[in-house]
Each structure stands twice: as C-alpha cells, then as structure tokens.
Amino acid sequence: MGFDNRCCSNRCGHSHKESHKGNFEKIKMILGILLFGAGVAFSFAPPFEFGIFFMSYILLGSDILLLTLKNILNLKKSGIYGIFDENFLMSIATLGAFAVGEYPEGVAVMLFYKIGEGLQERAVENSKKSISSLLDLNVESANLQKGKRVVKVPVQNVKTGDIIVIKAGEKVPLDGVVEDGKSFLDTTVISGESMPKEVMEGSKILSGCINQGGTLHVRATCEFKDSTISKIAKFVEEAGQKKSKTEHFIRKFAKIYTPIVVFIALILAFLPPLFIENAEFSEWFYKALVFLVISCPCALVVSIPLSFFAGLGGASRRGILIKGGNYLEALSHVSTVVFDKTGTLTKGEFGVSKIKPNGSFSEEELLFYAAHIESFSQHPIALSILKEYEGEIKNEVKNHEELFGFGVKAEILGKLVLAGNEKLMELNSIVCEKPDVAGSVVHVAVDNIYAGYIVVCDTIKDESKQVIQELKNIGVKDMVILTGDSDKAAKEIAKELGINKVFSQLLPLGKVEKLELLLKNIAKGKKLVFVGDGINDAPSLAKADIGMAISTLDITTQSADVVLTDGNLQKVPAAIKIAKKTSAIAKQNIIFALSVKALLMALGVVGISGMWEAVFADVGVTILAVLNALRIVGNDIKS
Secondary structure (H helix, E strand, O other), rough: HHHHHHHHHHHHHHHHHHHHHHHHHHHHHHHHHHHHHHHHHOOOOOOHHOOOOOOOHHHHHHHHHHHHHHHOHHHHHHHHHHHOOHHHHHHHHHHHHHHHOOHHHHHHHHHHHHHHHHHHHHHHOOOOOOHHHHHHOOEEEEEEOOOOOOEEHHHHHHHOOOEEEEEOOOOOOOOOOEEEEEEEOOHHHHHHOOEEEEOOOOOOEOOOOOEEOOEEEEEEEHHHHHHHHHHHHHHHHHHHOOOOOOOOOOOHHHHHHHHHHHHHHHHHHHHHHHHHOOOHHHHHHHHHHHHHHHHHHHHHHHHHHHHHHHHHHHHHOOOOOOOOOHHHHHHOOOOOOOOOOOHHHEEEEEEEEEEEOOOOOOOOHHHHHHHOOOOOOOOOOHOOOOOOOOOOOOEEEEEEEEEEEEEEEEEEOOOOEEEEEEHHHHOOOOOOOOOOOOOOOEEEEOOOOEEEEEEEEEEOOOHHHHHHHHHHHHOOOOOEEOOOOOOOHHHHHHHOOOOOOOOOOOOHHHHHHHHHHHHHHOOOOOOEEEEEEEHHHHHHHOOEEEEEEOOOOHHHHOOEEEEEOOOOOHHHHHHHHHHHHHHHHHHHHHHHHHHHHHHHHHHOOOOOOHHHHHHHHHHHHHHHHHHHOOHHHHOOOOO
8 A cells, every 4th residue: 555655646746746837837938928019019228128028038938048058068968969959940040039139039939939839749748648547457455365264465465375265256366376166267357358268276377367256266376566467567667668759750850950051051151251252240140140040940840730730630530549749640650550359350249150050950959959058157158159049048948057167068848958168078978070160169969969069259340351451552561460369260360351460379468579579670760550459458559659549448548659439440540541641741831831931041141031021921831831731630531
C-alpha cells in the first residue's frame, strides 16, 4: 500500500505543478496580448512605446529567448545544428525587428509564433495517459496456506515455495505449479486466447489468469516482483518511456531552413559594403535585419501544426483517436503492419466450423447428441455447439458426469453418450478419426459406436480480408501475425487472409521479442504499426513505432498511440490514408508559404517590401493554408 500511496502522491504533486505552470503561461500570454494591443491602439512617447512593446515581447517570447540562449551555451554538447532550430530563427528575427525600430512587428511575429506553437503543442503533446491502471491487474492479496489454516496476506509477503490457495473466480496472484486441484483458467490477460486452459496437478500457471473452476493449491515459483504480470506492467512503462517520438515536423524543417537564411543574411550585411562602391554598412545591415524578419516562418509555424491538427480532427470524426501529430506523421510512413490474431483479425468467439458424422449417423443426429450432453456446461466449446444447434434442449439427459481432462458422459434417450477428446475415445476403446484441422475437436460416441466429430474454432472477422487487401493497395509491403494461439490455427488464418509471416504460441514478452526483430529489419525512415485488442497486447502496443488498439480496455488504450473507438478493423487503412493525405497537404502548405516568402525576401532586399507588408502577406498565406488544411476535416478520405 505504501507504494500506491507514494505513486498517488507523486502523481498529484506533478499534476499540481503542471497546473500552476499552465496557469502562469496563460496569464503571461494574456498580459502580453493586452500590452501589445495597447501599444498598437494608442500613441506613446518613444521611451514608453519601447517599454510597452518590449514588456509585451518578453511576456510572449521569454521562453523562446531562454531556449535559444541555452542552445548557444550548450554548443559543444549539441553541435552547430543544435542551435539552428525554430527558436533561434524566431529570436534573431524578432530582436532584429527591435534593433531597426519596428517594435510592433517584432511582437506581432512572436505572437503569431506562439499561437502556432500552442496549436502544435495541443496536437503533439497529448501523450499517452499514465499506465497506473495496469496496477489493477495485480492482486493485492493472496490466500497463504499456513498448516491447516488459510490466511489472507499481502501478495508481496508470499515467498517462493509457499503454498497459496486460489478459489473459483479469483485471479492467480503469482506464477506457480499446481500441487492439488483441477480447474480451467481464463488466460486472456496473458495469452490473448479466449479458450480456457485446463490445469491439474503438476501444471504450470501464470499470474494474471482467472480461476474458472475448482479450488487450486499452488506452490509459488517466484515472488511478486518477478511474476509474469509484474514484468508485463514494468515493460509497458519502460517501453512507453523509451519510445522515441517522431520529431516535430517544423523542427526538422527549421534545422535546414534556419542556417540557410542566417547565412544569406550575413552575406547581405557584410559582402555588399566590401564589393559595391559607396555601399553603406548601416544600410545593408538594416536590409539584412529586414531580411531576417521577413524570413521568420510565421505562416509555416501556424499552417503546419494546423494541417496536422485538422488531420487529427478529421480522424477523430471517423472514430480514430490519434494521440498527437507526431503519430499522425509517423502513420504516413508505415511499411509494416503487425496484427494480433484473436479478437483482432478474428472475432474472438468460438463457433462450429465443421460437423463430420460417421457411419449411419447424420449431421443432425451428431449435433443433437453433442448439444444435449454439453447443455450442462458453460465452457466456450459447449456454448458454441449449443448455439449451432439452435433447437430445444429436451429433458432427456440423465446421469450426467464430467470426466475432467477427457470430456463428459451421460444417458440420452436411454443411450450412453460420450463427448470429448481423443483420450476419452481411446479410454473406451473406440476408434475415432484424427482430423488435421485448426481448432478444438469434440468426438462423439453413442453406445460405444463412433458417431463423428465437431470442430469448434475462432472465426475470421467479416472485414479482415478486405482490410488486408486495402493495406496492400496503399503500399503496406509487409504484414505479420503474432499470436498466442497454436501454430496450426495461426497458419490457417494467415493463409486464408493472404499473410505470409506468422509467429505463434507466444506469450506477451515473446511477442515483444519478435516485434524487436521486425523493428531492426525495417527500412530506414519507415514505420511499424502493431494492431491489438487485449491486455496481453499492451507491451507490444507500447513497443511498436505506432501502437493501434481496437479495444476500449483502459490499459490497452493507454498503451496505444492510436485508438479505434468502435473496434472496426477497417479503420486501420483509413488511419493511414488520413495520415498520407495530411502529410501531402502539409507539404503543399510548405511549398506555397516558402514561395511567397522567397518573393517577399527578394523584394525586401531591393527595398520594395517592408516588414509590415511581410506580416500581412504571412497572414494571407496562413489563411489560405488553413483553408487547405480544413479539406482533411471536410472530405472523406479516398483510396
């Protein structure tokens, strides 16, 4: 409990600090705008005019100036390109405006930049939520066997070798080996597979599973900190912290753009006085400062974030929640999509896929006997057979007996009926077929005569095949399945969907290992998406370049970078299409803004264009760029 309290305290303290910082920044912004408005609206004497605009400038741009200074002081560590970012360009352009007496213009440029930066922050810094809810998967207490007594103790107090008692409906608190008891475990959290796992004496079990049947006495093989579910929680947290975020688009652009315009400005200031007769240094220095001010990327820092912001809005309207512009940008470079199988490509619900009668038995008779003998069970296989039967279950079943690990037997209409696995048939000397199929096979015998078998398996979602084809059509070259299911079942699903890479029988951290190999082999500049739906997919969602969840489970959505709110798999290619269109529109805005900017800079050098003309031109460019960006929201995304 101490750990939880500390975490809560830390989180609350961090939250309060963030809240105070946010309020302080808002107050600075409002005061800066008010002072700027007063300076523009009223006439003041020169010293007061400078003071008002300079105070406004400091309130609006102090953080930009401090970042620039910090980068310059860290020159040895960050290198020359560490200086040339958008902060440096904004600083020298706006300080240049003040140096030549254009105070309102210097503040206006900083104000436009702050507006654009705010939009960018809203789009990009909407990062993943805390994964604290993952702690809910852990069990706080365990039933510890002490002699003849069972005592409830904090799970951290259980030592390796201790015997713990797990009752029906309880979560397995620690990894261990069954010493006594028989049951079925819901392993969804660990394997992602909805088929319960049969366990008995000697069976290894993992923490996080749920006991669905009888009481189990389990010898703990590890302590809480080393349990499977704790390792999953730790990995998700670490992977989320280590994942490198895609660099802000404007920052990457500034690293190229800034040194170019600074170099041109230096040439403009110093070369003409050296080589042109009667050229005044002060005149060309002024032109160089004007050039820097005009080069300030006001339209770019507004229009680029707005393009991505519009893309995020357009995606959310379609039920695709993308947690930041960086992930939207990354989606435009996807070359590999990795899928979980159960619940993602398949429905995660079992259904009868084949009914194969034997001898004189018909399909109707085989299903009749199977449905009646399974009518007492809540096992997914039994429920699937009952659903397939659809008929009325008559009160004709007597002496029903469950044979744990084998199946069931009962009298139906006066006949002895057996239903179960191959071992049950062998135990009763009944020769049965051994079909090579994916899924679970239920063999049925009536009065020791083999009646046939029924195959129950997970079924592919209706849209899965279309989604795979759409992804191929939009340029996704590699598709992979990672699953905890059997090799046979996984390969059959992959073959039917046209996916040629599949890795099966994987636990959550095994999926991560395969994912790491795929990430190592991906082409430079390309991205990998992992699509999953279960708690067991959380580590993979956190590890991938872009984790995409088709579930509303808290831990799944928190570990993911993209959430498909309605679980529709068709949103996977739709998200990539939106990202590609957003990227294309952002590039259009860049080309348009730079073209206008180049024209203004050329006019500024020859003295035709001044600073305010540049600002108003930038505003016009920004408006047109915004209208272009809004096409993402207004139009459907086509293939």
